[in-house]
Amino acid sequence: MPRGTLTAVMGEMAEKVENLRAEGYGLEVRTPLAVIGVRGTTFHVFADRQNTSLTVVEGEVELSDLDGNTVTVRENQYSFCSSTLGLQAPVEAPFDVEKQPHGDAGEEAGEL
Numbered sequence: 001m002p003r004g005t006l007t008a009v010m011g012e013m014a015e016k017v018e019n020l021r022a023e024g025y026g027l028e029v030r031t032p033l034a035v036i037g038v039r040g041t042t043f044h045v046f047a048d049r050q051n052t053s054l055t056v057v058e059g060e061v062e063l064s065d066l067d068g069n070t071v072t073v074r075e076n077q078y079s080f081c082s083s084t085l086g087l088q089a090p091v092e093a094p095f096d097v098e099k100q101p102h103g104d105a106g107e108e109a110g111e112l
Helices: none
Strands: 003-007 011-017 026-030 034-038 041-047 051-058 060-065 070-074 077-082
Touching (some): 034 041, 051 060
Parallel strands (some): 003 026
Antiparallel strands (some): 034 060
């Protein structure tokens, strides 16, 4: 499967990605602590050297730590990976995912 990779050391992004799995493509977002496998979704990710957080607005995304442990984060869920706590199980987002704490992923999302 053709795969694109985006490496982010620090920062944040909100993206809307069309269904890549159905078309035989994939996209990975790599941070210092995690790998995010995008399949066709709207998501928001924040990363710095100590933490990577992921919120899924619609669809689902795989979040993996650098040891290969993986969780699937689904619509309206939040998960994170930190240098001290490791990869955390997804939970229901404690905020309105349409109005992200770091911006509105629905309006700021770009098409890939």
